[in-house]
Amino acid sequence: MTKHNFEAETWRVLELLTHSIYSNKEIFLRELISNSSDAIDKARIKSLTDSNYLNKWEKFGIKVESDKKAWTITITDNGIGMSEDNMIKNLGTIAKSGTKEFIDKLKKAKDETENNLIGQFWVGFYSAFMIADKIEVESKEKWKKAAKWISDWKTGYDIADSDKKERWTTITIYVNKESKEFLEDWKLKELVKKYSNYVWVPIMMLEYDSRTDDEKKKEPKEMWFEQVNETKPIWKKNKSEIKKEEYKTFYQSISSDWNEPLFSMHNNVEWMVSYKSILFAPKEVNMYQNLSDPNVEYGPKLYVNNVLILEHAKELMPIWLRFISGVIETSDLPLNISREMLQDNATLDKIKKGLTKKVISELKKTFKNNKEDYLKFWTNYGKVIKEWIHYETDLKDSIAEISLFKWINNSDYISLDEYLETVPEKENEIEKDGKKEKIKEKTIYYIIAKSESEALASPYMAQFKEKNIDVLILTDHIDSFLVQWFNEYKWSKLLSITANDIELEKKSEEEKKKEEEKIKDFKWLLDLTKSTIWEEKIESVIFNDKLGDAFWALKTPSTWVDPQMEKMMKAMGQDVPVQKRILELNPKNSLIDSMKSEFDKDIKSEKLQDIIKYAYNQAILLEWGELENPAEFIWLTNKFASWYIK
Numbered sequence: 229m230t231k232h233n234f235e236a237e238t239w240r241v242l243e244l245l246t247h248s249i250y251s252n253k254e255i256f257l258r259e260l261i262s263n264s265s266d267a268i269d270k271a272r273i274k275s276l277t278d279s280n281y282l283n284k285w286e287k288f289g290i291k292v293e294s295d296k297k298a299w300t301i302t303i304t305d306n307g308i309g310m311s312e313d314n315m316i317k318n319l320g321t322i323a324k325s326g327t328k329e330f331i332d333k334l335k336k337a338k339d340e341t342e343n344n345l346i347g348q349f350w351v352g353f354y355s356a357f358m359i360a361d362k363i364e365v366e367s368k369e370k371w372k373k374a375a376k377w378i379s380d381w382k383t384g385y386d387i388a389d390s391d392k393k394e395r396w397t398t399i400t401i402y403v404n405k406e407s408k409e410f411l412e413d414w415k416l417k418e419l420v421k422k423y424s425n426y427v428w429v430p431i432m433m434l435e436y437d438s439r440t441d442d443e444k445k446k447e448p449k450e451m452w453f454e455q456v457n458e459t460k461p462i463w464k465k466n467k468s469e470i471k472k473e474e475y476k477t478f479y480q481s482i483s484s485d486w487n488e489p490l491f492s493m494h495n496n497v498e499w500m501v502s503y504k505s506i507l508f509a510p511k512e513v514n515m516y517q518n519l520s521d522p523n524v525e526y527g528p529k530l531y532v533n534n535v536l537i538l539e540h541a542k543e544l545m546p547i548w549l550r551f552i553s554g555v556i557e558t559s560d561l562p563l564n565i566s567r568e569m570l571q572d573n574a575t576l577d578k579i580k581k582g583l584t585k586k587v588i589s590e591l592k593k594t595f596k597n598n599k600e601d602y603l604k605f606w607t608n609y610g611k612v613i614k615e616w617i618h619y620e621t622d623l624k625d626s627i628a629e630i631s632l633f634k635w636i637n638n639s640d641y642i643s644l645d646e647y648l649e650t651v652p653e654k655e656n657e658i659e660k661d662g663k664k665e666k667i668k669e670k671t672i673y674y675i676i677a678k679s680e681s682e683a684l685a686s687p688y689m690a691q692f693k694e695k696n697i698d699v700l701i702l703t704d705h706i707d708s709f710l711v712q713w714f715n716e717y718k719w720s721k722l723l724s725i726t727a728n729d730i731e732l733e734k735k736s737e738e739e740k741k742k743e744e745e746k747i748k749d750f751k752w753l754l755d756l757t758k759s760t761i762w763e764e765k766i767e768s769v770i771f772n773d774k775l776g777d778a779f780w781a782l783k784t785p786s787t788w789v790d791p792q793m794e795k796m797m798k799a800m801g802q803d804v805p806v807q808k809r810i811l812e813l814n815p816k817n818s819l820i821d822s823m824k825s826e827f828d829k830d831i832k833s834e835k836l837q838d839i840i841k842y843a844y845n846q847a848i849l850l851e852w853g854e855l856e857n858p859a860e861f862i863w864l865t866n867k868f869a870s871w872y873i874k
């Protein structure tokens with residue numbers, strides 16, 4: 229026998245679990261049964277490729293027994309089993325990412341909330357210590373030596389030899405005084421029904437004998453094991469037979485999400501390919517799903533003729549829908565199909581296409597009928613959906629229809645269709661077959677910015693605010709890519725307000741003339757600006773009278789890479805050539821007139837150059853750009869401050 233210690237994190241969880249309130253305790257059975265059914269799934273997969281793996285007589289199942297005299301509950305399964313090494317690896321540490329998160333939360337939580345947290349997490353095997361003084365796990369992996377794991381939790385755990393011959397796992401819980409109730413058969417059955425009814429392996433328990441102990445003694449009777457759970461898979465049932473609550477329980481059991489799903493979608497397809505599917509979209513953030521890591525397993529479970537082939541069939545779900553969970557069952561694939569064969573499989577491809585369309589249309593329906601929940605969903609998963617831009621071309625418009633955006637007039641999100649209702653039509657002239665033609669168009673205006681506050685502070689926003697025309701605010705990293713390939717929606721163009729010369733109101737001839745004169749008057753300023761700022765940075769200096777209060781703004785010509793994208797490319801180590809910008813001066817700003825009088829006094833005034841440098845840096849800061857020479861900027865600021873106080 230060898231003595232081992234738990235990891236520090238495990239101690240923390242055990243400490244907490246063993247002091248947990250009563251209402252949490254009953255989840256122990258759900259956790260152990262779920263482990264058993266996972267172990268059986270693994271064994272089933274092994275048996276597909278190895279005909280010697282299973283005994284001829286063997287049927288998969290989980291057995292739950294209690295012994296009132298010995299104060300024990302045992303859970304036995306003929307799953308994959310555990311060798312000594314695996315026991316040490318799996319039962320001495322906490323590996324599951326969600327559990328780590330659980331511990332982090334615990335560290336922050338107060339005592340009373342600690343207890344509420346337990347019910348919301350899949351704490352796994354250790355939950356059995358809530359009702360136990362001691363736990364023994366005896367197990368054997370095929371072709372390996374059997375072993376025994378024993379722990380009273382307080383003193384770590386022991387590993388001992390075992391002479392078990394068959395590949396299966398028995399977990400014996402020595403029930404503590406406070407948890408006597410769980411020794412009752414009826415109680416255990418109730419828990420199986422409540423939490424594990426749809427586990428897809430028979431859960432066997434001794435049939436219930438309602439007679440008193442005396443009656444049983446008088447007339448002994450042989451008791452049989454009977455199946456307690458319903459193993460008919462939920463996806464094979466008639467939709468009309470299934471209650472909403474059952475979908476929810478099923479969702480929670482396969483996704484580990486503790487919340488309700490946004491929707492469940494049950495389909496039975498018999499056209500081109502035949503398959504049954506139940507898919508779920510989450511609403512809240514699921515702690516157990518790591519969406520940021522692209523290598524993480526995702527996708528629904530894949531069954532072929534009742535046999536689980538893949539835990540996560542990536543081949544059935546596009547990566548930008550990786551938060552969708554569920555089950556697909558088909559008989560159109562061979563049972564012994566390997567992962568490699570799945571990669572370019574025409575049947576799977578057809579199913580994938582069908583499912584993708586169905587998910588999109590279900591999301592559309594949810595957006596229409598249940599906006600509040602959809603908004604929550606979008607806040608949590610919108611960023612992932614936007615990744616479609618890298619993968620889909622045919623579905624552009626339908627994905628755009630379910631996409632939401634931030635906009636200036638409201639803190640909520642808006643869809644493109646809703647947005648289009650708010651913008652006025654504009655009359656434009658186009659050339660068609662050599663003739664000029666007037667057409668009415670709507671434009672979708674957007675601004676790419678690091679944050680909403682940056683977007684709102686942009687000088688280019690001024691005319692939109694004034695005219696009360698909405699602008700979509702794109703603040704996600706991926707947005708710069710998105711608008712590169714997605715620039716038209718239902719015949720309306722998407723237009724960046726910082727990269728295009730947008731005139732919301734046509735100028736009169738008189739106004740145009742005035743402007744031209746001003747430009748002539750101020751040509752010196754445009755030239756001076758150009759020569760003061762490093763020419764490689766500036767393509768041209770022009771006037772723009774639609775900048776609100778700002779003195780100037782930096783425009784990115786629409787043929788150049790957007791500044792946000794430029795930052796991202798640099799961060800990824802890509803070479804980005806120096807991008808020339810267009811500097812726009814606001815002729816309506818009174819500073820221009822003061823500069824003119826300074827110029828009239830002294831053509832070579834240093835003050836003018838200082839102001840130009842200062843304002844250029846300001847324009848860069850306004851878009852969260854990097855200053856070339858921060859020291860110079862600070863020096864200038866101090867210089868201005870000392871003038872101000874004089």
Ligand code: ADP
Nearest residue numbers: 263264267307309310318319324352353354397
């Ligand atoms: P989780 O199931 O979330 O991974 P647990 O703490 O419940 O976390 O279990 C830890 C690991 O122990 C499992 O991942 C599995 O490898 C192993 N394990 C637990 N129960 C069994 C079992 N009945 N048969 C085989 N392996 C098991």
